[in-house]
Amino acid sequence: MASPTAPTMKAPRGSRRRSVIAPGDTAPPNRRQDILTSAEELFAERGYHAVSVRDIAARAGVPLALVGYYFGKKEELLGTIFEHRRGYIDERLQRIAAVDCSPANPNAVEDLVQAWVEPAVLLRATEGGAAFSRLVARLSDQGPETDRVIEPHYDPLARTFIAAMQQALPGCDRNLLVWGYVYALGALLKHISDLRVERLSDGHEVTADPARMPDLIRFLTAGFRALAGGTR
Template sequence: MTKLKARQADHGGEENPELKPSVRKRLMDASEQLFAEHGWNAVSIRTIVTAAGVNLAALHYHFGSKEQLLSEIFAARAKPIAEERMRLLAEINLDNAPSLERILEAFLRPALTIGSDRRFGGRAFIKLRARLATEPEAISRKILATAFDESSGAFLSALRRALPDIPRADLEWRFHFMLGAMFYTMADAGRIQSLTDGRCDPGRVEDALQHIIPFVAAGFRSAPGSVRAIAKSRKQPK
């Protein structure tokens, strides 16, 4: 690409871009909204550049591909969540009977607060994250792993310290179910507001944390093998 074409791509083909957000930001903002609403696979490159008001060369110049664009959006949004989780975890004494509730709050609070902050994508990022968490695409798994595997691994280690009597496999399953509760709370689909005339509102973050932490803690503390015992009892002859 020549220097002239590079500058044109950098400006989306426009001659006077000074009063507009950068082309890179416009591409990221537009694609984040589109990916959140329709899913990564359903959005074409042409749809993205049209929504961003730039030319096709601009996307290839800044990101190279749609996959890289998604990766960079997610990395930028997820980084402050992972960093805040690790900061809060570092404040907990893991060497002396660490508090399960404090560990859970350190994990859940950043996702429900920073994740809903407009500075970090707000509702669009929450919807995008929920989509990636439920899509089986290899790219989705790769992006989530890059963003959160390191911090999530640290929390699994902390949970093993807090609950030494819970078998590792049971603990991992319970972590999986906690993620499900967290994602559905973040998604805030409106179903529970309808059922409760608004009394239960996941959009009120402090209320949500007040209720989800003891709920999840009870699940983590449940007796090991209790589910297997129930399954075994069902097989007993009547």
Template sequence: MAQKDTARSILDSAEELFSERGFAETSLRNITTRAGVNLAAVNYHFGSKKELIQAVFARFLAPFCDDLGKALRGYEHGLAGQSPQLDALLRLLAETSMAAGGGNARRLGIFMRLLGLAYSQEQGHLRKFLRNHYGAVFERYMQLVTAASPELSDEERFWRIHFMLGATVFTLSGVESLTAMAKHDLGVSTGIDGVVDKLVPFLSSGFQAPHQE
């Protein structure tokens, strides 16, 4: 197996196993067994389990953040002094996510499960890695979200952002099962684009709901 193919096989296996079992519960032996390689190959290509976890995220986030940065620059240029709109920002983020996943619902679902694990499992090195490498583009995105919601306090905005994130991760991490349920229960056939079309206005409405004292 060529070195490039070996690295890809390790990443593919790690991505799937981490999303299925979690970071702590997945050993390097689990990964090498599924990838059909030995431990030396992991050490050669990635150095350690921590660096392998980071590489799994980088494979998705590097192109995603490049595309998001370009999309944000285009969006800001088009504002021409107008205030940003939350619906448009959410749609922009959703479209960039789907493009980074190559339109593959399974791949996007895997990444969303990994993203959820990054928040729910103690992985301090991962949060530091994500902040150092991709924090700038997300900070710019959040500046636009803040400008689009001046009526919210920082505290209220914090909670609503994380509630939106939770709903998004839950929905997109299981989008294949969700569309299958819609087909079975409602007789409705839809793809990931259709799910996002329903998710975005739901998120926007919740985020912008009147604050209850």
């Protein structure tokens, strides 16, 4: 017999995918948001494959059936987390598009790096941003299920950034810039998620410190310039 608290109604045929949460949907009790937050935290703490739907329901304090009702399968729930955070990706795309990559702008490389880095670093400092940042860092090597979520959200961003950097560094081979993007991504993910800096600095530095963002931007800018052999 079904639990009296578990919903039994089905979404109308042809309705939008159930895992989508409308912006500003916070009507109490906000069980959907509780599930989403719990999943984000657990995926960040343990990794996607080490977390079960039952774990998520227990953390959120909701019936197990409710997770499937609102979000479908675990992979759909992971996808919803990234849909919910989509705004910071769109901001990065818009900022990259706004950079003048012509020879008239001698700071084009640094401007592109800043447009790509800054929203990610600042997101880390927002409510829930730390868990999401750790989640992004964890997902890079966790298999096809996570690749299916990462690819539609982050590959367009990567391609946009690389194309803009080609304009800023016209003498640099595109494949070299692809490697540059991979190197830069590793540095950014470590900046926003790794706790080791606190230990190595004997507690003098803080993970994802926004005050260190200019240093990160300078470091990555120098790296792209070095790959281009000293061109702009």
